[in-house]
Amino acid sequence: MLKPVVRSVFLPGLCLAALLASTPLALAHEFWIEPEKYQVNSDESLTAGLRNGQLFKGARLPYFDHRIRRFDIVQGGEVTPYTGRMGDMPALVLNNLAPGLLIALHETSPDLITYKSWEKFAAFAEAQGFDDIQARHQARGLPEAGFGEYYTRHAKLLVAVDHGAGADRAFGLETEFVALQNPYTLTLPSDGSPTMMLVQLLYQGAPRVHAQVELFERAPDDSVQRQLLQTNDSGIVQVPVRAQRRYLLNAVVLRPVTAAQPLPPAQEDAKAVWQTLWASLVFATP
Numbered sequence: 001m002l003k004p005v006v007r008s009v010f011l012p013g014l015c016l017a018a019l020l021a022s023t024p025l026a027l028a029h030e031f032w033i034e035p036e037k038y039q040v041n042s043d044e045s046l047t048a049g050l051r052n053g054q055l056f057k058g059a060r061l062p063y064f065d066h067r068i069r070r071f072d073i074v075q076g077g078e079v080t081p082y083t084g085r086m087g088d089m090p091a092l093v094l095n096n097l098a099p100g101l102l103i104a105l106h107e108t109s110p111d112l113i114t115y116k117s118w119e120k121f122a123a124f125a126e127a128q129g130f131d132d133i134q135a136r137h138q139a140r141g142l143p144e145a146g147f148g149e150y151y152t153r154h155a156k157l158l159v160a161v162d163h164g165a166g167a168d169r170a171f172g173l174e175t176e177f178v179a180l181q182n183p184y185t186l187t188l189p190s191d192g193s194p195t196m197m198l199v200q201l202l203y204q205g206a207p208r209v210h211a212q213v214e215l216f217e218r219a220p221d222d223s224v225q226r227q228l229l230q231t232n233d234s235g236i237v238q239v240p241v242r243a244q245r246r247y248l249l250n251a252v253v254l255r256p257v258t259a260a261q262p263l264p265p266a267q268e269d270a271k272a273v274w275q276t277l278w279a280s281l282v283f284a285t286p
Helices: 017-021 117-125 133-139
Strands: 006-010 030-035 046-054 057-061 067-073 077-079 090-096 098-109 110-113 147-160 176-179 195-203 214-217 222-232 236-241 246-256 272-284
Touching: 017 272, 030 098, 030 147, 030 246, 030 272, 046 098, 046 147, 067 117, 110 117, 117 133, 147 176, 147 195, 176 246, 195 272, 214 236, 222 236
Parallel strands: 147 272
Antiparallel strands: 006 222, 030 046, 046 057, 046 090, 067 077, 067 098, 098 147, 110 147, 176 195, 195 236, 214 222, 214 246, 246 272
C-alpha cells in the first residue's frame, strides 16, 4: 500500500536567485532538465536548460562536456547521443523534431562535496528520507567532520512534439524514473481535481521499493508546491497530477563508497565515504 503524503510546502512564485547566489551549487539540491516549452510543433526548435537548485527554482548551467557522462535524445524509440558546443546556454537546442513523445536523458560525471560538520550532512540525509543515517555512519566508524560525498545526477525530460503520443521506458540510467503513463495523453478533469499518474523508480534496473520521492508542482501562476510520496512494493508511486501544471520528481540513493564504486582518479584522496545518485523526471500536463 502506498503511504500518504506526509508533508507539503507551498511557496510563492518568488525568484530564488539571491538564495542560490549565496549557496554553492554543490550544496543545492535538485538537478533537472527544463525546456522553454513542454509542447512544441515539429517545425519548431526545442531548447532546454540544465538546472541546479531547490524547490523547482534554480540556476541555469552551460554545456560542458567534461561534466557529462551521458546526454541522449530519444525520438520514435531511437536513442541518439547529443553533442552541444562548449559553453552553450541553454545546453540543449534541437531542430528536426519528430512527432511524438521526445525524451532527453542526462547523466553527470561524479562531483565531490566535503562536509566540515556532521549537522549539514545529517540534515541533508534526513531530508531525503534517510532517518537512520547516524546509525549507519557510526556503524562504519566514520568521522563526524572532514569527510566527503561524491554525487551523480540522472535526469530525464518528457516533451510532447505535435500530438506527443508515445511511451517512456527504462534506458539504463543507474537510477531513473519511468513514466508508466504518458502525461501528454492523459485525460485530466477541467475542474482542477487531480488524477493519479503511475511512475516507477528504478535503481540498477530493479524497482526501488519504499523509497522517498519528492514531487514539485508548479502552477500557472508560478507558485510551487512540494509533497513527499513513497514507492510501493513494486517501486511504483502514484503521482497526483492536474491540468496545466509542470512537475519535477526527485529521488536520491545514498550508498557507501566501496571498492565496487571506486572514486574517479582525481578524487581518490578526497576521503569520500558516501555516494549519492539523484534521479529526476520533468514533464508537464496539457
